[in-house]
Amino acid sequence: MALNIIIDKSTFQSLSYNELLRLTYYYKHNITPILVMEILGDLKKEAKDGNPPSQNRVIDFATKLFPSSTIVNEPYFNAITSELSLDRPIEMDGRPMVNIGKAVQTKDGAKGWVVGQTPEENAVYQWRDGKFTEADLALSELWRNTTTQEDILINLKKQLQEVGEKIKLKNFEELANYVQDSIDDPKNQQLLLMDLCRSSKINVFTSMRLLKYWQSKGRPLIKNIFPYAYHILKVNTLFHVGLKCGLISTRPTNKVDLEYLYYLPFCNIFTSNDHLHVNLAPLLLREDQVFIKGVDLKADLSTINEKLEKLGEEEKGKYKKAPPIEPNSFTFNMYNKFFDYPDGFQWRIPSKPLPKEELIRKMEEFISAADGKPIDLKHGDDGEFVVRKSYISKKDPCMCGSGKLVIECCMTEQQFDDAARQQATKRTDNAN
Numbered sequence: 001m002a003l004n005i006i007i008d009k010s011t012f013q014s015l016s017y018n019e020l021l022r023l024t025y026y027y028k029h030n031i032t033p034i035l036v037m038e039i040l041g042d043l044k045k046e047a048k049d050g051n052p053p054s055q056n057r058v059i060d061f062a063t064k065l066f067p068s069s070t071i072v073n074e075p076y077f078n079a080i081t082s083e084l085s086l087d088r089p090i091e092m093d094g095r096p097m098v099n100i101g102k103a104v105q106t107k108d109g110a111k112g113w114v115v116g117q118t119p120e121e122n123a124v125y126q127w128r129d130g131k132f133t134e135a136d137l138a139l140s141e142l143w144r145n146t147t148t149q150e151d152i153l154i155n156l157k158k159q160l161q162e163v164g165e166k167i168k169l170k171n172f173e174e175l176a177n178y179v180q181d182s183i184d185d186p187k188n189q190q191l192l193l194m195d196l197c198r199s200s201k202i203n204v205f206t207s208m209r210l211l212k213y214w215q216s217k218g219r220p221l222i223k224n225i226f227p228y229a230y231h232i233l234k235v236n237t238l239f240h241v242g243l244k245c246g247l248i249s250t251r252p253t254n255k256v257d258l259e260y261l262y263y264l265p266f267c268n269i270f271t272s273n274d275h276l277h278v279n280l281a282p283l284l285l286r287e288d289q290v291f292i293k294g295v296d297l298k299a300d301l302s303t304i305n306e307k308l309e310k311l312g313e314e315e316k317g318k319y320k321k322a323p324p325i326e327p328n329s330f331t332f333n334m335y336n337k338f339f340d341y342p343d344g345f346q347w348r349i350p351s352k353p354l355p356k357e358e359l360i361r362k363m364e365e366f367i368s369a370a371d372g373k374p375i376d377l378k379h380g381d382d383g384e385f386v387v388r389k390s391y392i393s394k395k396d397p398c399m400c401g402s403g404k405l406v407i408e409c410c411m412t413e414q415q416f417d418d419a420a421r422q423q424a425t426k427r428t429d430n431a432n
């Protein structure tokens, strides 16, 4: 059970190292590929007076993406193509959508999943060490050129205004109603479904199969049969109609910011300072999801940090897994809402934790299973465990949650180097 949060770049760059660290104690940071891309985009940003050189900015940002307490979501187009190709249903319950590498089995016969690493995750690990490839630089350049192209949305707006009726909408509430009526109109469903296939680059055969399937089910509303495709459709329609009637501005970065909204189903909480997000996110979130402005989240984390700083080490340690009880705190209120904290919270902690040796033995069993041969387990089958490997560097905060660097806490630098060497040998052994 975790509180999954998606953070856009405006909020991400506003949070200090310590605020982000505090955030990872209480939330699972679901990193969207668009955030990774935006961070890389800074690489080719020209350094302005008083600002650190762009390369250092990217290293700084990558260092704030703590690998052991974050997860990188799969790119949204994997989800939309999977759903429209009838490959697998997309679960939209606030959990991140991760790249399942393979199913495996332990010696004792327990079955589970291994989470594969995404290219974005690998890239971030490299950037932390200041390693940028030629491809990173080229991609960054391309990204900057396309995202700063002034007329991109001006042209789109013109095109939208040339087709169909003129739309007059006064505010975002009217926009929401207009869009809802239009995408839920039974007469529009077939056309919308085909449009979705086209914009998601689904090939003709797959599109036809989808259409047949949809007809065989009695032509239901898209929202009742393809929930993720419906979400994408709603985001895009809100954006296009909003642009057409002038509620949404033609600022070129709006196109980039739109992409965060595609990931909303995979979080419990979304945070941003961006205008577009502030206006559109509330129209797109489910009732059990929450939007908070980045400045408010920052203030909350900073207040918690200040409060805890005044406490002694032992007292402070109590708040590693749950926030201080503070009726005005956003984080506290989220814990209260989602976990019935503090009263109903005890269940999250196992009544009898396994002894340390037993825990290590179990972990080793899972790790060795993860390195083993894949077994046949269907998507959607629960499995008994999930293994996700993550890396830690000397510059990372300790996994015990002390807030200190790992080599100043649970491991000496010597132990760290030994462990790293061991892992490296293991990797070359596997490769041979």
Ligand SMILES: [Zn+2]
Residues within 6 Å of the ligand: 398, 399, 400, 401, 402, 406, 409, 410, 411
């Ligand atoms: Zn530690």
